[in-house]
Amino acid sequence: MSDHAIERLQSEFRIVGRAAEARLALACLSAGRNLMLQGPVGVGKSVLAEALARHFARELVRVDGDERYTEQKMTGWFDPALVLKGGYHKEFFIEGPLVRAMRSGGILFVNEINRMPESVQNVLLPAMEERRVVVPQYGEVHAEADFQIIATQNPVEFVATSHLSEALVDRFEYVELDYQSFDEEVEIVRRNVRCTDGFDPGDLVDRAVALTRLTRDHPKVRRGASVRAAIGMVDVATQLGGGEDALAQAAMVSLLHRIEIAEESGLSPESIVKELDDEARKKKVRRP
Ligand SMILES: Nc1ncnc2c1ncn2[C@@H]1O[C@H](COP(=O)(O)OP(=O)(O)OP(=O)(O)O)[C@@H](O)[C@H]1O
Numbered sequence: 001m002s003d004h005a006i007e008r009l010q011s012e013f014r015i016v017g018r019a020a021e022a023r024l025a026l027a028c029l030s031a032g033r034n035l036m037l038q039g040p041v042g043v044g045k046s047v048l049a050e051a052l053a054r055h056f057a058r059e060l061v062r063v064d065g066d067e068r069y070t071e072q073k074m075t076g077w078f079d080p081a082l083v084l085k086g087g088y089h090k091e092f093f094i095e096g097p098l099v100r101a102m103r104s105g106g107i108l109f110v111n112e113i114n115r116m117p118e119s120v121q122n123v124l125l126p127a128m129e130e131r132r133v134v135v136p137q138y139g140e141v142h143a144e145a146d147f148q149i150i151a152t153q154n155p156v157e158f159v160a161t162s163h164l165s166e167a168l169v170d171r172f173e174y175v176e177l178d179y180q181s182f183d184e185e186v187e188i189v190r191r192n193v194r195c196t197d198g199f200d201p202g203d204l205v206d207r208a209v210a211l212t213r214l215t216r217d218h219p220k221v222r223r224g225a226s227v228r229a230a231i232g233m234v235d236v237a238t239q240l241g242g243g244e245d246a247l248a249q250a251a252m253v254s255l256l257h258r259i260e261i262a263e264e265s266g267l268s269p270e271s272i273v274k275e276l277d278d279e280a281r282k283k284k285v286r287r288p
C-alpha cells in the first residue's frame, strides 16, 4: 500500500494520523476482503471507516446498527400499496442497503454491526460467503464481483455490546484501533471544535486533552473517556468564556458521565475529575 494512498486518505478526509491502521485496512480492502474496525468508544472507527469506504470511489451504502433493525430493512421490501393492487412483481421491490450494495458491486458500511439483532447478522452471512441472498417473494440476488462490507464495533467487554456470531467473525479481517498520541489528539480536537471569532482555544485544548487522557490511566477509573469528551469540553468551555475555571466547569458536563468509576473505590466522579484537572493544569507546562 503506497504512502501516497495513505496521505491522500488523511488529507482528503481530514484524518489525523492512523497511517499504520490505514495501511492495513487498505491492504485488506484491496485484497477483496471484508473489513472490521474494532476499538473502544470514540477512537475514530466511524470516521476512518467512512474515509476508507469513500476512498475507493465506489457506490457506498451506509447502515447504522440498532436493536430494532430488521432483515427486511437490510435486504429490501415490496411496496405494500402496489402489492395490494398487482401482487408481488419484481418491479415493486424496493432495494434495501444490502441488495443495493451487492448489485452495484459497491461497499456496504455497517456501523456498529454488533448492535444489530442476530437475525440481521445472519442475512449478511450468505451475502459474504456465497455472494447471494434469497429474498422472500423475490428470489435470489447475486453480488457483483467487487461487493464488500466494512463494519465497525466496540470490543465485547464494552457495556451494551453483544457478541457477533462466530460465523460472522470468521468472515472479516480485523483491524484494531486504540487511543492516539497526545499530539494527535490535540490536533483532532483543534480540527473538531467550533471556532469562535477571535478566540484561540490553544491552552484549553492542551488541558482538555491532558485531562481526558488522565482519566484513562487513573487506577480508580474503570473506563476513561475518549477524545470526544475533550472536543465537548473545549466547545463548552469556549462558550463559558474560556477563562481559568471554564474548563473545570465544562468537565462537569462533558467528562463526568463519560467515565466509569470502579464501584469499590469509594470516590465520587466529581472528586476524581477535580483531582485530575489539577494534575492536567500542572502538565500544561510540560506537555505529556
Ligand atoms: N484520527 C482522527 N482524525 C480526525 N478526527 C478524529 C480521529 N479520531 C477521532 N476523530 C474525531 O473524534 C470523534 C469520535 O470519532 P468516531 O465517532 O469516529 O469514533 P468511534 O470510534 O466511531 O466511536 P463510537 O464507538 O462511539 O462509535 C469524531 O468527532 C471524530 O471526528
Ligand SMILES: [Mg+2]
Binding pocket: 045, 046, 047, 111, 152
Ligand atoms: Mg462510531
